[in-house]
Amino acid sequence: MFSAIFAFLPLSLRLTEEAGRPMTVITCCLSLSLLVLTALLQTLGDFRTNEAIVPALAGAILMIQRSAGFAMLPARGDRSGLLEASGSIALATLSASVWLVIDPPASPAAFAAALVLSWPGLVDGINAFADKIFHRAAAGAGARDLAPGAFPVIARAQHILIDKTAIMSGPDLMVSNVMAFDNEPRTLLAVAASAEAHATHPIAHALRQLAVQWRVTLRSPDRYDPAPGLGAVALLGGQTVVLGSTDLLKRLKIDSFTADAIARSLESDGKTVLRVAVGGRVVGVLGLEGTLRPDAGVAGRALRNEGLEPWLHTSDSQKTREALAEMLGMNAPDDPKPGETAQEASLRLFAPGTCLRLSLSDDRRALELFEATPSAPDRMDDARPIAVSDTQDIGAFPALKALASRRDLLASRARQTLVALWSCCGLLGATGVFPLLSAPVVFGAAIAILLIFARISVTGTLPVRS
Incomplete structure (x- = not known):
């Protein structure tokens, strides 16, 4: 009884935590019931002392094993273990009922042995054990700062929306085309760079950089109104200057037919194209391009091989999106919404819980790496990544998906194996083949099985089914 009480002391501190509480509560209640059963049996004359104290011994062993198991494998909370515990109680009750008919004095020992040897005290900690093993493997692959529930989220995901910034080798863009309709290219560049004189995004930086190289004098705009994902509208020298996509020009009712015809050839090469309009009339087109990561295409194919369908998110035109996606072996979303963020696109295109989002x-x-889940409007900026890697380690995410699949398979196979082990040992305990005091051996065998499964699954020896 004292052993059961002292084993309960460290567990009592865990009762305030939701994870692992169901198994802890049912173990404590069952242990207390066994102690009460011993007190009742001692008052009956049909049971000798050594037969009556067996339930109390079983209660102490249950509490000690639960306390030790929870210390080694703290529960994650994604599995309660109550189903397996119910099966153990049913097995013990059935064996006690049989022994009451055959040999009543032996029924307490049979009940206690069947219960303790089949008790699934580690079942709700299997996922925690798998996480502990696979977090080290993920760090070796280049992923770090994994959230506690990252592996289940990654394992069940079917799509990944990759922001264009994540596949660029650097933040800098370069202006590759300056095509003026009526004026000189220098004049077009001066207007565009002056309108973006105080902006901080990469396109504005590229325009100002080329203006310095061409020795073009810039002016400060009187007003600057950005349109995220579409472009910007500025007031420069009393005239309205519009820089952006064809969607922005359509919104402002500016005819861009000629500019669109020229832009299509640039967009087919995967370039970002800006239409420039002054005073409500398009005066030129600017083409910009960046350097793609050399391993971006390899990462896209690797993600698909691991069961994640890669999608490219960019605010460029549909033709530019399709050209870039084809180069990288990714998919381009259909019917994009103007100015849509990657978070909004992932929620619109995919069912909740099926998509991940990768961004810089x-x-x-x-x-x-983020999980694409709806957030409250006032908490859109509070999202926390579920995994992080260095910018040069984009290959960490295909490896992370493979590890997540293996981790889920490890947990499933290990749970099936341990439940089979506990069931067999419970039956052997009920028949008297295994004594009650062999419970520590069964506990050690369960830990050994987890170690074996973890080793072969991390190394990839355990096959992963799609």
């Missing part, structure tokens, strides 16, 4: 961090020093 705000400081441009890391790649961040």
Whole structure:
């Protein structure tokens, strides 16, 4: 009884946590019931002392094993273990009923042995054990800062929406085409760069950089109104200057037929194209391009091989999207919404829980993987990544998907094996083949099975089914 009480002390601190609480509560209640059963049996004259104290011994073993198991494998909360515990109680009750008919004094020992040897005290900690093993493997692949529930999220995902910034080798863009309709290219560049004189996004930086190279004098705009994902509208020298996509020009009712015809050839090469309009009339087209990561296409194919369908998100035109996606072996979403963010696109295109989102961090020093889930409107910026890698480690995410699939398979196979082990040992305990005191051996065998499954699944020896 004292052993059961002292084993309960560390577990009592865990009762405030939701994870692992169901198994802890049912183990404590069952142990208390066994202690009460011993007190009742001692008052009956049909049971000798050594027969009556067996349930109390079983209660102490249950509490000690639960306390030790929870210390080694803290529960994640994604599996309660109550189903397996119900099966153990049913097996023990059935064996006690049979022994009551055959040999009543032996029924307490049979009940206690069947219960303790079949008790699934580690079942809700299998996922935690798998996470512990696979977090180290993920760090070796280049992924870090994994959230506690990252592996199940990644394992069940079917799509990944990759922001264009995540596949660029650097933040810088380069202006490759300056095509003026009525004026000189220098004049067109001066207007465009002056309108973006105080903007901080990469396109504005590329325009100002070329203006410095061409020694073009820039002016400050009187007003600047950005349209995220579409372009910008500025007031420069009393005239309205519009820079952006054809969607922005259509919104402002500016005819861009000629510019669109020229832009299509640039967009087919995967370039970002800006239409420039002054005073409600299109005066030229600017083409910009960046350097794609050399391993971006390889990562796209690797993601598809691991069961994640890669999709490219960019605010460029549909033709540019399709050209880039074809180069990288990815998919281009149909019917994009103007100015749509990657988060909004992932929620619109895919069912909740089936999509991941990969983007570049705000400081441009890391790649961040997010779960595409709806957020409250006032908390859209509070999303936390479920995994992070260095910018040069885009290949960490295909490896992470493979590890997540193996981790789920490890947990499933290990759970099936352990439940089979506990069931067999419970039957052997009920028949008297295994004594109650062999419970520590069964506990150690369960830990050994987990270690074996973890080793062969991390190395890829355990096959993964789609």
